[in-house]
Amino acid sequence: MTSKPFHLAIVGGGITGLALAIALKKRGVQITIYEQAAAFGEIGAGVGMHANAVRAMKIIDTELLAAFERVATRNAWPSKKNVWFDVLDGTAEEPASSPELLKPLFTLIGHDDGHAACHRARFLDQLVPLLPEGLAQFGKRLLSIDDPEDTDIPLTLHFEDGTSAKADAVLGCDGIKSRTRAHLVDRHDQEAAKPKYSHKFVYRGLIPMKDAVATLGEERSANSMLWMGPDRHALTFPVNHGQTLNLVAFVTTDDPWPSKDAQQLTLPATRDDALRDFAGFGLNVLGLLRMTAPQLERWGLFDLAENPLPQFFRGRVCLVGDAAHASTPHHGAGAAMCIEDVAVLAELLGDPSVTDTVGVQAAFAAFDSSRRGRDQWLVASSRRAADMYEWRARGRDFEAIADEVCARQAYIWNIDLDASIAAARKDLANRLALGLPTAAAPDKTVPFPPDIDFHLRDRGS
Ligand SMILES: Cc1cc2nc3c(=O)[nH]c(=O)nc-3n(C[C@H](O)[C@H](O)[C@H](O)COP(=O)(O)OP(=O)(O)OC[C@H]3O[C@@H](n4cnc5c(N)ncnc54)[C@H](O)[C@@H]3O)c2cc1C
Incomplete structure (x- = not known):
């Protein structure tokens, strides 16, 4: 496959950064990963994945799905x-x-x-070999980004070790404590960037x-x-x-x-x-x-429930995964949303119409428009789910808890990702045709999903 004539920096090599790197390599996008740690690694124990994550993995790369299946454990x-x-x-x-x-x-x-669950570190171990050697630089803790308005001039990433690197655009996959997020928020309002x-x-x-x-x-x-x-x-x-x-x-x-x-x-x-x-x-x-x-x-x-970002991108810097929408884990879907993000963004950046930094910005804007509503809905809904499990939201009304939890889970699991990607591609094409790559999209606030799928639960007897 011919390589795209631009080079992207991925900041952070967690699940999002690695999945994105795999997805972009497959689509001919040149990338370098900058990871603060000395090697790829995951802390924590199990992570669960559902149908929506599996669908997204299939779109990203069937090798990724195979890697997950090798470590997945089911009931x-x-x-x-x-x-x-x-x-x-x-x-x-x-x-x-x-x-x-x-x-x-x-x-x-x-x-x-x-419910397929895997040990985080084992999953990461399966992802690393899917990337060519030398694609990642370690010990590179991002401090700041210079983002010139002239899109012909590359951005400069500054790292804690005193070094710097150039890229045509930056993908912030640096998780809940994202440093890249600070770049999207007004310099005088850095509190707004903090979880x-x-x-x-x-x-x-x-x-x-x-x-x-x-x-x-x-x-x-x-x-x-x-x-x-x-x-x-x-x-x-x-x-x-x-x-x-x-x-x-x-x-x-x-x-x-x-x-x-x-x-x-x-x-x-x-x-x-x-x-x-x-x-x-x-x-x-x-x-x-x-x-x-x-x-x-x-x-x-x-x-980020109390301070949702107004946009997932600014100029040529775009946030993906937890960096954009860190959530509590009560829907068991935070990483799944990261993987959905990756599928959508990779399909946009890999689109044949994206050939320069203007196209990259249009892809970022289409990504933001496609994903922000759903991702931020999850963050808010996750808090609500925990309050139901802990009898804070609906007391001990187990019927009501079951109905509401099922409706929310159905919204997460039942996404038609192919349709979602097709709509995002159309948005990208419109932006490029109109010459308005980063025009604001209409508000995409997602209401509480109205359709309750009763097939998703069994009542105890
Ligand atoms: C208790 C708990 C349970 C969970 N359970 C589930 C579950 O069952 N199912 C599910 O789908 N999700 C679950 N999640 C959510 C899921 O863990 C996250 O959504 C996912 O791991 C986020 O991945 P990420 O790659 O975006 O961020 P991270 O995993 O945080 O990775 C960020 C990477 O960026 C690097 N980095 C950070 N800052 C910098 C910097 N300045 N410069 C360079 N590199 C940097 C870090 O070292 C790291 O490698 C859970 C979360 C928690 C807290």
Whole structure:
């Protein structure tokens, strides 16, 4: 394939940056990745992906989808293949003599392949070999960008190590603490570029499956469960091809994030802290927490819900993934949205009409118009979902919780990405034909999705 006559810098080599690099290489776009760390790597444990992410991966590159499939773990039981989560009352006590009494309140039914989860680092390990060597530069922590108005002059990226680099445009894939985001926000209003604490934090643990089975039993260890409770909830699902149980335990608090540095998203904690926070839960969740390491980490959940960006691009700098729309994780779809972003942006930048920096800017504007409404809807909706799981939004009205959660998940899962990309391409063509590459698009605020798909859930009996 002939290479496009421009060179793009990708800042950040997480899931978004790597997927974008794979997508753009395939479409003949020249790129360099600048990653602050000494090597590609992921912190954290499991990440779940749904039908929308799988559809996006297929569009990006079937090699990417194959890489994901190599590390994906699904519910083990054939009868649970299409189940995203069985939702239970985490505070209910289970009589040892009759464990079947604690039945799911309802079941969230996903697509045919259900909830596929993988270990983050294992997924990244699969992505790296899909890129040619030498495409990434490490130890390059971006500090600032010079963005001349004359689009014939390249931008300059300045790094913490004193070096700099040139590019025709910049793709900020630098995650929730994005430095690139600061470039999009007025210099006097840098607070607007910072994520805010959602007053929720999370303990995460990986538990050997044989230990998990001893506490939860076979069915609940081998399949994904969501344990609801007042101001707290927990998720459990298998990763590592069923050898490990991933435990994610969420806590809501009125307290501010206990760190002077709001950019510090993890703080030390102990297993005892977690057990104290989950006092009042049943023995299932408490039993798992007891199996976590004595020293844990507490992850503050920050997002951009309170300060959504008015645009995902400015000039020749465009944000993609968490850098643009960092979300709390309650829909389990943050990374999936990043991958959708990548599919749309790569198809736009790879379009034959995009041959220079004016075309690149038009592609950025079409991307913004296509994606911002959906991405920012997810950020807001994710907060709402957690409030439902923690009985803050709809009390203990489990019927109403089930209906609303299902409607929201359906909106996320059922996107017709091909149609979305076709519309974005049309927008790109119009922009180029009218000679107005970055003209403002109409407001794309997404309302609460009105169509409730009742097929997506089973009521507990
Ligand atoms: C607890 C939790 C659970 C989650 N669970 C799910 C889930 O089940 N499903 C799902 O879809 N999503 C989930 N998410 C969301 C998902 O993790 C993120 O949306 C996704 O990882 C974001 O990827 P990213 O590449 O955009 O950003 P990141 O993963 O943050 O990557 C950013 C990269 O940029 C680099 N970087 C940062 N600053 C600079 C700089 N100045 N210069 C150079 N490089 C820089 C970083 O080192 C990093 O490599 C969850 C999130 C959390 C917090």
